[in-house]
Amino acid sequence: xxxxxxxxxxxxxxxxxxxxxxxxxxxxxxxxxxxxxxxxxxxxxxxxxxxxxxxxxxxxxxxxxxxxxxxxxxxxxxxxxxxxxxxxxxxxxxxxxxxxxxxxxxxxxxxxxxxxxxxxxxxxxxxxxxxxxxxxxxxxxxxxxxxxxxxxxxxxxxxxxxxxxxxxxxxxxxxxxxxxxxxxxxxxxxxxxxxxxxxxxxxxxxxxxxxxxxxxxxxxxxxxxxxxxxxxxxxxxxxxxxxxxxxxxxxxxx
Numbered sequence: 001x002x003x004x005x006x007x008x009x010x011x012x013x014x015x016x017x018x019x020x021x022x023x024x025x026x027x028x029x030x031x032x033x034x035x036x037x038x039x040x041x042x043x044x045x046x047x048x049x050x051x052x053x054x055x056x057x058x059x060x061x062x063x064x065x066x067x068x069x070x071x072x073x074x075x076x077x078x079x080x081x082x083x084x085x086x087x088x089x090x091x092x093x094x095x096x097x098x099x100x101x102x103x104x105x106x107x108x109x110x111x112x113x114x115x116x117x118x119x120x121x122x123x124x125x126x127x128x129x130x131x132x133x134x135x136x137x138x139x140x141x142x143x144x145x146x147x148x149x150x151x152x153x154x155x156x157x158x159x160x161x162x163x164x165x166x167x168x169x170x171x172x173x174x175x176x177x178x179x180x181x182x183x184x185x186x187x188x189x190x191x192x193x194x195x196x197x198x199x200x201x202x203x204x205x206x207x208x209x210x211x212x213x214x215x216x217x218x219x220x221x222x223x224x225x226x227x228x229x230x231x232x233x234x235x236x237x238x239x240x241x242x243x244x245x246x247x248x249x250x251x252x253x254x
Contacts, residue, residue, distance in 0.1 A: 064234025110186035113179030
């Protein structure tokens with residue numbers, strides 16, 4: 001193995017040592033190595049695995065990433081961090097921060113849309129007013145980060161109702177429909193299935209329905225905050241993996 005992160009060499013670690021330090025079981029350590037989450041362990045003459053501190057750091061980083069973005073995406077990201085350039089690794093981590101910030105912004109917009117539903121004038125936040133009185137399906141899909149086909153599906157399911165303003169029946173979404181689409185996006189992001197979302201959307205013009213939806217959106221924001229904290233906690237270990245890889249593994253810029 002190459003030098004451990006942090007400077008001086010240390011005695012090789014056994015699978016049990018890595019498991020104890022990372023909080024995973026020995027079998028999970030072997031499985032995550034097989035999946036490429038951690039670098040391949042060195043092998044001794046008798047075939048036993050020999051690990052270094054970077055394997056522990058990679059596993060800790062994986063735990064935080066899995067909490068922040070899910071296990072599959074976390075595995076892919078760690079592979080990118082170990083095989084891309086340092087600049088690419090930094091950009092990949094930044095993308096996760098940006099994605100979480102975007103989810104938070106969208107949940108806050110959904111909250112404002114929900115508040116607007118209860119307002120007598122049915123106004124929306126000034127930010128949306130500045131965006132214009134309506135959006136095309138392409139514009140709204142881009143703003144929400146979904147595909148136009150997703151908006152069409154939501155329409156078929158009775159979740160949002162666009163305006164149709166041309167002879168070609170091109171969809172345009174007024175402020176009310178934009179607000180509804182933001183709420184649907186937030187609910188779907190929270191894990192609600194279509195029937196549950198439909199029930200929530202049909203309840204929005206009742207006070208108890210708005211309160212329940214407001215509670216759901218607060219939970220959504222709390223979960224995004226927890227995922228962001230998990231990513232921040234993984235930061236030092238992620239940096240250690242990138243630093244180790246820059247010195248030990250062949251990279252694109254070498």
